[in-house]
Amino acid sequence: MTTPAPSAVPARRRVLPGVGLAAGVLGVAWLVHLALPAVPVLTGCVVLGIALGQVPAFRSALDGVLAPGLTLSAKRLLRIGVVLLGLKLSLVDVAGLGWATVLSVVGILVATFVVTWLLGRWARLPGDQPLLLAAGFSICGASAIGAMSAVTRDRGKDAATPVALVTLCGTAAIAVLPALGSALGLTPVQFGAWTGASVHDVGQVVATAQTAGASALAIAVVVKLTRVVMLAPVVAITSAVVRRGGGDAGTRPPLVPLFVLGFLAAVVLRTLVDLPEAVVTGADTVQTVLLGLALVGLGSSVRLERLARTGGRAVLVGLGSWVFVAGLSLLVVLALPLA
16 A cells, blocks of 8 residues: 555645644643743744754654644734734724824834844845844734745745744843833833833733733733734735736735735724624634744744854844834833823
8 A cells, every 4th residue: 555645645634733733832832821921822832833843853744744734824824813913903092092102103113124124134134034024023023024924035934033033032021121111210101112112022012011010011002003003014015015026927926915905904893893802802812823823833943053053143133123122112102201
């Protein structure tokens, strides 16, 4: 009896092992979060995925039988998760910040994006790494990197190093920012705004801001989600630039990717319709599961020894971007009339 060729195996069966592994890692990350609430589920997924990728005995499986499912998780499931992320955003809440704060948040994002991209180009990082680092550090961490990589020419080949760096810096912020905020004498509202404007992943923002109380957490989440709103135009602009760059018409992304349209539709729905709390909570849980599976897939492709050999410049760019966004955000928050 001969073993069927990979192409002969039904697609569903080929993706099951990788998706199953990602689900198991997600379950472990969730248990860690329940035991240690300061560790966000999505951060745990990336860290555990990265750890899995460092075990030599697993590498042949990660690059072989598990690869189809992990790739599906890191690409298609991530896009669905990004769509559901839009249900967190009400434009009414964003407008409630006031135009000065909203424009300041957008200005910080744009400045961080440009500076990070320029640093990456100056450091001669390969491929789309400068663009992916810029998206991750300025918008919403690994989720933004995954969304951006979906419309770049390399289709995610350069995503592993940016995901690792944005996760490491965002995790460090959970410990560093509360200590600095206390030393600087920031009010809870100021600390929350600073956290929302400078920390990368939504879960990391929650873990950091909650240390200063409910008022800090409330403004941190709204400021952070204001940054997330910018994911749609940034990805759409990138897609348009990639299309304009030419190449095989069959490989070019659509002018506005379908998942970006879905994200915008979800934002409009949340803004215009008073959704039942059960629907919002359920969508949030599904979104966390999908993004968690995606981040396990992304994390498992990271090879730290390769990063150590060739990623020194990328590490410097990541650290430089983190210091820049934290410093600029702090200056802006201190200048704003926040209570």
